[in-house]
Amino acid sequence: MAGGTPMMGMMRMMMGQDGMGGMSMMTGHVEGRLAFLKTELKITDAQLPLWNAVADAIRANAKSMSEMMSGAMTGGAQPSATLPEKLATREKMLTVHLEALRKLKAAVEPLYASFSDEQKKTADELLMGPMGMGMMM
Numbered sequence: 524m525a526g527g528t529p530m531m532g533m534m535r536m537m538m539g540q541d542g543m544g545g546m547s548m549m550t551g552h553v554e555g556r557l558a559f560l561k562t563e564l565k566i567t568d569a570q571l572p573l574w575n576a577v578a579d580a581i582r583a584n585a586k587s588m589s590e591m592m593s594g595a596m597t598g599g600a601q602p603s604a605t606l607p608e609k610l611a612t613r614e615k616m617l618t619v620h621l622e623a624l625r626k627l628k629a630a631v632e633p634l635y636a637s638f639s640d641e642q643k644k645t646a647d648e649l650l651m652g653p654m655g656m657g658m659m660m
Contacts, residue, residue: 584623
């Protein structure tokens with residue numbers, strides 16, 4: 524799924540998706556991506572509680588996405604599944620993605636609001652740059 528919004532871009536970047544079906548990278552690189560973003564965004568001590576809420580949302584989303592993908596690969600829609608079964612599986616996956624996006628958005632908004640103009644610029648560039656949109660859902 525190609526993401527077209529900055530929030531989806533941030534989610535993908537933070538969760539480590541590589542845009543090539545890269546869910547497998549999601550959980551393995553979360554901590555490294557969080558460290559990268561925290562450094563690049565120059566998170567201050569005052570912003571740390573807000574940052575921690577974002578980081579926790581990303582970790583939880585990465586875990587639930589990984590579990591969902593693992594379940595889909597072991598017992599989800601099989602090639603022999605009927606059309607309604609395939610649609611139900613797809614609907615469940617989209618619902619999980621939507622809930623993950625909503626959780627991330629709820630955590631990101633207060634952090635972004637606390638950013639200086641320089642931090643906002645960095646965040647916006649990270650989302651739209653080569654590591655942003657191309658790496659997300």
